Amino acid sequence: MSYRCLLALLLLATSATAQEWRTVDRAELATSLDASAAKFKAYPAFEFRSTIMAYTNSTDREPAERTSTVVWKMGDGAKAEHLGVISYQNSELNVTVDPEEQVIMVAEPVDFFAPLGTNYRDIVFEAAISIGKVTDATGVRYRARFAAGADFEIIEFAFDKEGWLRRVEAHWGRPVALIADNPLSAHVTPKVVLELGLPKRLAPGAVNVSPAQAVVVHNGTLQPAAAYQGYTLIDNRLHP
Numbered sequence: 001m002s003y004r005c006l007l008a009l010l011l012l013a014t015s016a017t018a019q020e021w022r023t024v025d026r027a028e029l030a031t032s033l034d035a036s037a038a039k040f041k042a043y044p045a046f047e048f049r050s051t052i053m054a055y056t057n058s059t060d061r062e063p064a065e066r067t068s069t070v071v072w073k074m075g076d077g078a079k080a081e082h083l084g085v086i087s088y089q090n091s092e093l094n095v096t097v098d099p100e101e102q103v104i105m106v107a108e109p110v111d112f113f114a115p116l117g118t119n120y121r122d123i124v125f126e127a128a129i130s131i132g133k134v135t136d137a138t139g140v141r142y143r144a145r146f147a148a149g150a151d152f153e154i155i156e157f158a159f160d161k162e163g164w165l166r167r168v169e170a171h172w173g174r175p176v177a178l179i180a181d182n183p184l185s186a187h188v189t190p191k192v193v194l195e196l197g198l199p200k201r202l203a204p205g206a207v208n209v210s211p212a213q214a215v216v217v218h219n220g221t222l223q224p225a226a227a228y229q230g231y232t233l234i235d236n237r238l239h240p
Helices: 003-018 026-042 120-127
Strands: 045-055 065-074 077-082 085-089 094-098 103-107 130-136 139-145 152-160 165-172 191-196 215-218 221-224 232-235
Touching: 026 120, 026 130, 026 139, 026 152, 026 165, 221 232
Parallel strands: 103 232
Antiparallel strands: 045 065, 045 191, 065 077, 077 085, 085 094, 094 103, 130 139, 139 152, 152 165, 165 191, 215 221
């Protein structure tokens, strides 16, 4: 066998091995997600940016919409900005300010650093029919597959070599109306991609994340702070 033939076979084998998906237990993906979340919580103060890209069809090369979010963590407090909406949080309150609607919403504290939301475990670990894993030079990817007719076809999770979750890609499993509630609307099969940056360490107190910037207590009740006089305050807390 010639040197070139041997080299070609080695390259082919390496390429095939690098992209070979193997089935893994759901617990392995859960462990990877939990480990990445733990990395965030280990940083006392940081800035974190992410981007969401929505594609009209899963085969589209360019997104139809792109939005970005920035989150600052300062100890037990946090602040987030997304599409002009600002949220502040401490251990007692989550306060969201919508300048366009001139509304302030008050709720119980949430997990700012759960970019997949709170129900992803139910979606992935209960509805998925299989989970595959592939390792390459950039890190590890997991692919959850769902039954035909399910809301999703696949959801992929990409982790870098240090274990940080860097990308989530969700493909719809069935067509949806391009214009909601329009019976004549064309139907598409979209995908959404969430790209996650790495946290940038900051000095404690570098960013003011206090809800007091938006709400104050007056005569025993929450009211808009001076900067938001005239805003409507909606208190959604279960136990004010």
